[in-house]
Amino acid sequence: MGDDMQAYKDIFVSESAEYVQSIVDGMLQLESNPNDLEPVEVVFRGAHSLKGMSAAMGYERTADLTHKMEGLMDTVRKREQAVDASLVDLVLRAVDIVKLLIDDEMNGRTVTDTSAIAAELAARAAGGGPAPAPVEAPGAVPMGAEQHVEGEEGGTTMVVRVSLEDACVLKSVRAYLVIKRLSHMGTVVETHPSARDIEDENFEHTFDVVLHTTELSADVSRAVSAVSEVSGVEITEAAPAPSVAAPVADRDAALGRLKKSIPKLSETQTVRIAIGHLDSMVNLVGELVIVRSRLENLARPLGHTGILETLEDLHRISSELQHEVMQTRMVPVGNIFNRFPRMVRDLARDLGKDVAFEMEGLDIELDRTVLDEIGDPLVHLLRNAVDHGVESAEQRAAAGKPARGTVRLSAMRERDQVQLVVSDDGGGMDPDHIWAKAVERGIVTADARETCSTEDVLMLTCVPGFSTADQATKVSGRGVGMDVVRGKIEYLGGSLTIRSKPGVGTEFVLSLPLTLAIIQALLLDAGGQTFALPLSFVNEVYAAEDVKVDTIDSGPVMTLRDGRVIPLYRLDVLIGSHDDHTRPPEPGEHVVLVEIADQARGLTVSRLVGRQEVVIKPLAKMLKQIRGLGGATVLGDGSVALILDPRMLFSMGEWEHR
Amino acid sequence: MSSTILVVDDAAFMRMMIRDILSKEGYIIQEAVNGRDAVDKYAEIRPDLVTLDITMPEMNGLDALRAIKASDKDARVLMVSAMGQQKMIVAALEAGAMDFLVKPFQPTKVLETVKKCLQSVPR
Numbered sequence: 001m002g003d004d005m006q007a008y009k010d011i012f013v014s015e016s017a018e019y020v021q022s023i024v025d026g027m028l029q030l031e032s033n034p035n036d037l038e039p040v041e042v043v044f045r046g047a048h049s050l051k052g053m054s055a056a057m058g059y060e061r062t063a064d065l066t067h068k069m070e071g072l073m074d075t076v077r078k079r080e081q082a083v084d085a086s087l088v089d090l091v092l093r094a095v096d097i098v099k100l101l102i103d104d105e106m107n108g109r110t111v112t113d114t115s116a117i118a119a120e121l122a123a124r125a126a127g128g129g130p131a132p133a134p135v136e137a138p139g140a141v142p143m144g145a146e147q148h149v150e151g152e153e154g155g156t157t158m159v160v161r162v163s164l165e166d167a168c169v170l171k172s173v174r175a176y177l178v179i180k181r182l183s184h185m186g187t188v189v190e191t192h193p194s195a196r197d198i199e200d201e202n203f204e205h206t207f208d209v210v211l212h213t214t215e216l217s218a219d220v221s222r223a224v225s226a227v228s229e230v231s232g233v234e235i236t237e238a239a240p241a242p243s244v245a246a247p248v249a250d251r252d253a254a255l256g257r258l259k260k261s262i263p264k265l266s267e268t269q270t271v272r273i274a275i276g277h278l279d280s281m282v283n284l285v286g287e288l289v290i291v292r293s294r295l296e297n298l299a300r301p302l303g304h305t306g307i308l309e310t311l312e313d314l315h316r317i318s319s320e321l322q323h324e325v326m327q328t329r330m331v332p333v334g335n336i337f338n339r340f341p342r343m344v345r346d347l348a349r350d351l352g353k354d355v356a357f358e359m360e361g362l363d364i365e366l367d368r369t370v371l372d373e374i375g376d377p378l379v380h381l382l383r384n385a386v387d388h389g390v391e392s393a394e395q396r397a398a399a400g401k402p403a404r405g406t407v408r409l410s411a412m413r414e415r416d417q418v419q420l421v422v423s424d425d426g427g428g429m430d431p432d433h434i435w436a437k438a439v440e441r442g443i444v445t446a447d448a449r450e451t452c453s454t455e456d457v458l459m460l461t462c463v464p465g466f467s468t469a470d471q472a473t474k475v476s477g478r479g480v481g482m483d484v485v486r487g488k489i490e491y492l493g494g495s496l497t498i499r500s501k502p503g504v505g506t507e508f509v510l511s512l513p514l515t516l517a518i519i520q521a522l523l524l525d526a527g528g529q530t531f532a533l534p535l536s537f538v539n540e541v542y543a544a545e546d547v548k549v550d551t552i553d554s555g556p557v558m559t560l561r562d563g564r565v566i567p568l569y570r571l572d573v574l575i576g577s578h579d580d581h582t583r584p585p586e587p588g589e590h591v592v593l594v595e596i597a598d599q600a601r602g603l604t605v606s607r608l609v610g611r612q613e614v615v616i617k618p619l620a621k622m623l624k625q626i627r628g629l630g631g632a633t634v635l636g637d638g639s640v641a642l643i644l645d646p647r648m649l650f651s652m653g654e655w656e657h658r
Numbered sequence: 659m660s661s662t663i664l665v666v667d668d669a670a671f672m673r674m675m676i677r678d679i680l681s682k683e684g685y686i687i688q689e690a691v692n693g694r695d696a697v698d699k700y701a702e703i704r705p706d707l708v709t710l711d712i713t714m715p716e717m718n719g720l721d722a723l724r725a726i727k728a729s730d731k732d733a734r735v736l737m738v739s740a741m742g743q744q745k746m747i748v749a750a751l752e753a754g755a756m757d758f759l760v761k762p763f764q765p766t767k768v769l770e771t772v773k774k775c776l777q778s779v780p781r
Contacts, residue, residue, distance in 0.1 A: 011670060012671055056763075170747065173747045173751075228759075
């Protein structure tokens with residue numbers, strides 16, 4: 001088994017994390033509904049499973065602590081323990097220590113001190129509230145083994161001396177099993193020591209059973225030996241037994257209590273795969289898609305039906321393969337959301353605020369690369385919401401709001417994007433206050449106020465060096481943060497918008513791409529170069545002849561069918577190969593309607609090449625500094641196209657317009 | 659012909675461990691992830707032996723044992739439990755389990771117990 005130790009460790013780490021999480025979830029659920037027995041079972045089972053796993057790995061410290069947690073939860077389960085905040089706290093603290101212990105084990109250390117928490121758990125388990133009379137004294141295993149008393153004539157009475165292995169655990173149960181087997185072969189007359197003492201494990205490793213039976217002693221011996229952990233059986237024939245008497249224990253009461261149904265955890269057939277394998281699969285499939293389109297380009301001029309048909313099959317199969325591989329990378333957002341309830345709860349407690357935390361859309365899936373990166377920004381936004389968003393109890397009362405504030409985190413799928421929304425029903429952000437701060441910090445000039453929309457003003461909080469917190473607290477507001485949050489989201493190819501109403505609340509909307517690796521793109525030409533524009537931003541395409549162009553403020557605009565007037569940009573100007581941005585679309589050119597966050601813009605390009613799936617390859621460092629590019633891709637003919645990032649592209653254009 | 663053993667445990671870790679121990683000895687291993695799954699799989703596979711964890715979601719080992727024994731009174735079931743579950747084990751033995759293993763266990767102990775169960779007559 002030694003060779004596989006790493007494999008065990010890996011699965012131990014991931015699975016123990018799941019149980020730790022189930023304990024945390026269960027306790028939080030229990031806190032909000034102390035009479036619900038279901039979370040108690042979940043926590044009990046979580047601790048129980050952790051104990052078993054740790055013991056199997058030889059992690060005795062972890063096994064010991066989880067054993068104590070299990071013991072405590074057992075008292076809760078038996079209603080011997082009141083569920084209150086201190087109990088929830090205690091178990092949550094204990095589970096934190098368990099996490100540290102597991103960490104210790106993985107790093108071969110023993111730095112975490114468990115004595116205090118272990119003592120606390122034990123004390124609480126022992127003295128938890130007024131215990132209703134226990135149904136059964138613990139350890140009192142009913143041991144009467146008499147099953148059927150056959151007043152059988154004939155047969156012999158024998159003394160069966162049974163020895164158990166030294167390493168035998170649960171000796172009393174082991175003895176019970178032996179006696180039970182014997183009782184099937186005849187009548188158990190008596191035992192030495194007494195049934196009572198065997199029950200209480202008041203014996204070393206040997207006990208005697210006096211058996212009246214018609215079976216041969218060899219058969220009796222074989223039956224007893226077939227019980228595991230029995231190291232020896234010795235049988236001596238004795239004089240006929242004078243009396244037959246043994247109580248038949250009634251275990252129905254005990255059984256009845258055990259019949260309780262147990263709640264379910266999700267159970268899908270899953271395999272654990274190292275993320276590295278998935279990454280290289282995605283890469284390989286990407287390469288496959290590229291080779292496929294090169295092959296198609298080569299085959300098309302040949303016009304060979306057989307080859308073309310085979311290629312069509314290849315196309316279909318590789319598309320499916322690609323879809324499946326991408327699917328394997330998708331992880332429900334719940335996987336990272338699940339740690340937030342605890343965090344928000346602790347934070348609210350620290351700040352002395354009453355905050356309800358709600359989550360929605362936990363089953364929405366995101367590429368795990370995106371998901372791994374988005375955790376920290378979300379933590380920051382949630383902390384902000386609790387710390388700065390939700391007002392103090394007095395302020396809420398004064399505003400006529402319910403005392404308990406609400407912070408919500410929800411996930412929604414929108415086209416090939418996922419929106420994560422962090423919202424609160426707090427005091428909202430004050431645009432005037434933000435503006436004043438921004439002016440004070442020299443980020444904007446006071447007279448520019450009219451040109452900025454409320455949304456623009458709110459986004460100023462994401463400019464480096466800006467912080468509205470009048471007082472830095474330990475949780476948030478030290479001037480780092482929002483700019484980092486926005487940076488991270490944009491790095492992931494997403495965008496951040498802020499909506500806020502004074503007195504009503506604030507909403508941070510994170511729009512994230514489903515996946516980073518492969519996208520549907522519109523290929524277009526500008527300035528003699530081919531570019532790929534992610535299809536998710538493309539709303540419509542017009543021929544230049546169909547577009548009515550006007551001029552507003554010396555910039556060209558076009559009128560849409562629904563009457564909206566949108567600005568027109570030229571791609572060749574945006575990428576710097578031309579500098580006359582007022583030039584209207586010429587015949588033969590096309591206008592692509594690009595929509596970003598409800599804002600539409602027209603983008604004039606010289607030629608449309610087509611629609612294609614492209615594999616995003618990260619840009620070299622030098623190119624990364626050019627705004628407006630999101631990456632590069634290899635096209636079917638082997639040439640390289642740059643992938644446009646419209647968000648950056650237009651913000652750059654607007655910069656020049658102003 | 660080698661015997662088929664249905665390993666039932668909600669912890670993948672435990673299933674993996676028992677599977678490793680047993681498959682090295684040539685047993686054919688099937689797995690179930692909870693009591694209900696075990697009952698379904700039992701009906702489908704008809705294994706020669708079931709190793710059954712006691713504490714599980716959906717349906718615990720004891721209820722699963724009863725359901726399995728009700729469907730096949732000759733079912734061979736080996737309970738797998740942790741320390742401190744005496745009552746459960748006794749109840750399981752009452753309900754027809756053949757033997758029990760206590761976690762954490764040594765591979766040799768598992769093999770020995772499994773072998774003994776397979777050689778005994780269930781009742």
